[in-house]
Amino acid sequence: MAxxxxxxxxxxxxxxxxxxxxxxxxxxxxxxxxxxxxxAAWRARAAAxxxxxxxxxxxxxxxxxxxPGLALRSVLRRRSLKPLLETVSDRYHPTVExxxxxxxxxxxxxxxxxxxxxxxxxxxxxxxxxxxIDGDRFRHVLLAPGHxxxxxxxxxxxxxRAVHAYEPHEYASTVxxxxxxxxxxxxxxxxxxxxxxxxxxxxxxxxxxPLNVPREYFSRRGLGAFxxxxxxxxxxxxxALSAPSYPAGREWDEPLEQARLEGRFRVEASLNGSAQVIxxxxxxxxxxxxxxxxxxxxxxxxxxxxxxxxxxxxSTVPTLSDRVRTLALAGAPGQWAFPAAxxxxxxxxxxxxxxxxxxxxxxx
Amino acid sequence: xxxxxxxRIESRLAALLPVLLGCCVLAIALRHWWPVELCxxxxxxxxxxxxxxxxxxxxxxxxxxxLPLGLVELGLVLAIVYGAGLHAPLGPALLLFAVGWLxxxxxxxxxxxxxxxxxxxxxxxxxxxxxxxxxxxxxxxVGSAATWYVRQPxxxxxxxxxxxxxxxxxxxxxxxxxxxxxxxxxxxxAHDDVHIRDVTVLGGQNxxxxxxxxxxxxxxxxxxxxxxxxxxxxxxxxxxxNCTIDMLGNKIGQGIDIxxxxxxxxxxxxxxxxxxxxxxxxxxxxxxxxxxxRVSRTTGQAISVAEMSMGMAMDNEVRDALGxxxxxxxxxxxxxxxxxxxxxxxxxxxxxxxxxxVAILASxxxxxxxxxxxLVANPVATGAITSSLFRWTHDPGW
Numbered sequence: 001m002a003x004x005x006x007x008x009x010x011x012x013x014x015x016x017x018x019x020x021x022x023x024x025x026x027x028x029x030x031x032x033x034x035x036x037x038x039x040a041a042w043r044a045r046a047a048a049x050x051x052x053x054x055x056x057x058x059x060x061x062x063x064x065x066x067x068p069g070l071a072l073r074s075v076l077r078r079r080s081l082k083p084l085l086e087t088v089s090d091r092y093h094p095t096v097e098x099x100x101x102x103x104x105x106x107x108x109x110x111x112x113x114x115x116x117x118x119x120x121x122x123x124x125x126x127x128x129x130x131x132x133i134d135g136d137r138f139r140h141v142l143l144a145p146g147h148x149x150x151x152x153x154x155x156x157x158x159x160x161r162a163v164h165a166y167e168p169h170e171y172a173s174t175v176x177x178x179x180x181x182x183x184x185x186x187x188x189x190x191x192x193x194x195x196x197x198x199x200x201x202x203x204x205x206x207x208x209x210p211l212n213v214p215r216e217y218f219s220r221r222g223l224g225a226f227x228x229x230x231x232x233x234x235x236x237x238x239x240a241l242s243a244p245s246y247p248a249g250r251e252w253d254e255p256l257e258q259a260r261l262e263g264r265f266r267v268e269a270s271l272n273g274s275a276q277v278i279x280x281x282x283x284x285x286x287x288x289x290x291x292x293x294x295x296x297x298x299x300x301x302x303x304x305x306x307x308x309x310x311x312x313x314x315s316t317v318p319t320l321s322d323r324v325r326t327l328a329l330a331g332a333p334g335q336w337a338f339p340a341a342x343x344x345x346x347x348x349x350x351x352x353x354x355x356x357x358x359x360x361x362x363x364x
Numbered sequence: 365x366x367x368x369x370x371x372r373i374e375s376r377l378a379a380l381l382p383v384l385l386g387c388c389v390l391a392i393a394l395r396h397w398w399p400v401e402l403c404x405x406x407x408x409x410x411x412x413x414x415x416x417x418x419x420x421x422x423x424x425x426x427x428x429x430x431l432p433l434g435l436v437e438l439g440l441v442l443a444i445v446y447g448a449g450l451h452a453p454l455g456p457a458l459l460l461f462a463v464g465w466l467x468x469x470x471x472x473x474x475x476x477x478x479x480x481x482x483x484x485x486x487x488x489x490x491x492x493x494x495x496x497x498x499x500x501x502x503x504x505x506v507g508s509a510a511t512w513y514v515r516q517p518x519x520x521x522x523x524x525x526x527x528x529x530x531x532x533x534x535x536x537x538x539x540x541x542x543x544x545x546x547x548x549x550x551x552x553x554a555h556d557d558v559h560i561r562d563v564t565v566l567g568g569q570n571x572x573x574x575x576x577x578x579x580x581x582x583x584x585x586x587x588x589x590x591x592x593x594x595x596x597x598x599x600x601x602x603x604x605x606n607c608t609i610d611m612l613g614n615k616i617g618q619g620i621d622i623x624x625x626x627x628x629x630x631x632x633x634x635x636x637x638x639x640x641x642x643x644x645x646x647x648x649x650x651x652x653x654x655x656x657x658r659v660s661r662t663t664g665q666a667i668s669v670a671e672m673s674m675g676m677a678m679d680n681e682v683r684d685a686l687g688x689x690x691x692x693x694x695x696x697x698x699x700x701x702x703x704x705x706x707x708x709x710x711x712x713x714x715x716x717x718x719x720x721x722v723a724i725l726a727s728x729x730x731x732x733x734x735x736x737x738x739l740v741a742n743p744v745a746t747g748a749i750t751s752s753l754f755r756w757t758h759d760p761g762w
Contacts, residue, residue: 019481065483067473068474088426088427090427215424216366218366218484219366219371219484219485219488220371221368221371221487345484345485349482353482
């Protein structure tokens with residue numbers, strides 16, 4: 001029987017799996033999930049907002065190490081040095097097509113399908129020497145349940161005009177986009193390109209930065225200070241970092257400015273009479289919205305702080321991880337340890353830390 | 365990449381380690397210390413900048429930033445190298461720095477992430493490997509310093525008074541003359557890495573004879589009354605500084621004659637005063653820099669770069685030479701810059717038209733580049749004969 005289980009077969013679980021493969025064979029890892037294609041959910045969302053390029057950079061991939069990045073692969077594929085030159089100045093962003101191709105190739109050669117078991121896990125229970133997942137026992141478990149669902153504001157739930165940005169949709173002649181993050185910005189441009197008149201409804205002005213969170217939070221330099229914050233300050237910091245943002249650049253600003261001059265784009269404080277309302281409002285936040293995590297917290301009386309399960313800096317659940325067993329969270333639920341946990345880099349971080357714990361386990 | 369300070373230092377030292385080991389191998393092969401000195405300097409400059417500047421300046425560092433940072437570090441390293449007189453040759457020094465830079469770039473972008481999966485998340489920290497690398501660098505540098513110290517030649521103090529020569533030096537040593545120390549009959553250097561300082565030599569066939577050895581340094585020596593050459597160098601690498609050579613009355617000898625050492629790298633004659641002799645300073649088949657010397661009253665040529673030599677004569681002062689002041693002869697390539705040649709006398713007795721008191725002469729397929737030389741009261745300023753040429757600068761200086 002395998003010692004290690006990954007619960008969740010999306011990109012976070014898939015990325016963590018690639019790291020685990022550096023130390024384990026496919027037969028030693030079980031991946032529980034509902035879809036064998038790790039990009040299935042993400043692909044649908046990217047298609048819904050007609051995303052062509054990734055926000056992430058060359059290292060935004062599922063491999064266990066930052067090198068080789070997607071830029072180098074792109075050099076080989078395009079037979080051009082341009083991606084390499086762009087990546088040294090952080091201006092390379094892989095296309096969605098390149099990213100999905102990378103996922104597919106990685107899936108084929110990593111043994112992912114050998115480890116995959118189609119099962120929706122409903123409960124994870126701690127035992128003395130490991131964890132029980134729907135009757136099976138494992139010493140080390142990494143939970144990567146993904147986002148618990150799409151976030152639609154309460155006042156729009158019954159509104160027939162409303163559609164979430166990550167659901168398939170076309171554009172009406174007048175569109176209101178709620179939200180101000182990357183998905184919202186993408187939808188502004190999409191709707192304008194479709195000839196619509198666009199209204200942006202937002203509570204806060206979006207931050208303009210290249211990645212989801214400032215770059216220092218991707219390394220120990222920023223993480224060290226973050227981990228030292230007392231809980232209430234860490235909650236505040238996470239809320240601040242979760243505020244909407246999208247990258248700076250002419251490709252965003254010029255079409256919007258042009259549309260503004262033409263009277264086709266404006267910002268308003270509340271909904272108006274648009275024919276269509278697109279909710280670019282992300283995902284349901286927090287462990288309470290995830291049945292698996294909510295049950296885990298309840299079963300084991302885990303410490304929480306606001307929307308987050310309290311984790312050690314290595315993304316493990318402190319009370320359920322020791323020298324013989326490990327329970328770690330990857331993806332969005334891992335933000336208490338890594339603010340950018342819902343990125344590929346975040347999933348890689350959780351995978352690295354998880355593998356480190358497994359290697360240090362005295363029973364191995 | 366957002367480096368922690370520890371990560372920045374560990375990454376640098378780990379990248380430096382293979383370069384440093386290469387420097388040690390190079391130093392052994394070349395039998396010179398400059399590669400190790402250069403590597404140590406690269407480490408020191410890099411670490412100081414890491415701690416004092418780069419870490420504070422860059423919370424996040426794009427990959428391209430390593431290029432301007434490398435150029436800044438290169439500038440500082442070169443400034444210190446040449447400011448402190450480490451005598452590292454420019455070309456190899458640049459090459460070594462470039463290799464070090466390239467190794468660091470490849471390691472930080474590819475090598476470290478592959479060897480340590482969490483390299484980026486760890487802010488460049490390398491875990492145990494970082495400590496091992498730092499210890500390795502320290503060990504190599506301390507080992508090199510210890511080797512340098514142990515290999516320092518013994519110092520032999522020559523007491524004041526006259527010592528009967530010739531003295532033949534057959535081991536590595538520093539011969540340090542006390543004030544008033546005189547060797548009568550000459551000194552023969554017969555071993556590598558001999559330094560002679562502050563010694564006066566009287567007589568001898570050659571005042572100081574240096575043949576088939578390397579690493580000789582003559583500093584502050586005085587030579588008088590040699591029968592042939594004041595300082596005679598054959599197939600030997602040498603640095604001569606601050607010497608005084610009196611060749612008055614010697615019509616066949618040279619003040620300093622450095623010949624047939626092209627394969628020994630650069631030699632140097634600097635800050636010497638030479639009076640009399642047929643040639644004040646002459647080189648044959650040699651690469652020698654002749655700088656800041658004062659040569660006067662020679663009967664052949666004051667300074668001669670001859671017989672397929674390549675060399676620079678710069679900031680020298682030549683006075684009252686008979687026939688020719690500066691000479692570039694016999695398929696040599698010479699650079700004459702900022703020299704002063706005053707009062708060259710015509711050698712009418714020789715009947716040689718090329719010796720009509722020429723300040724700068726190029727002869728027999730030679731090529732001389734001139735830059736801002738000061739030529740005063742010479743019957744002929746310049747002459748190029750027998751298929752030779754001057755590369756005229758736009759401001760030749762007269």
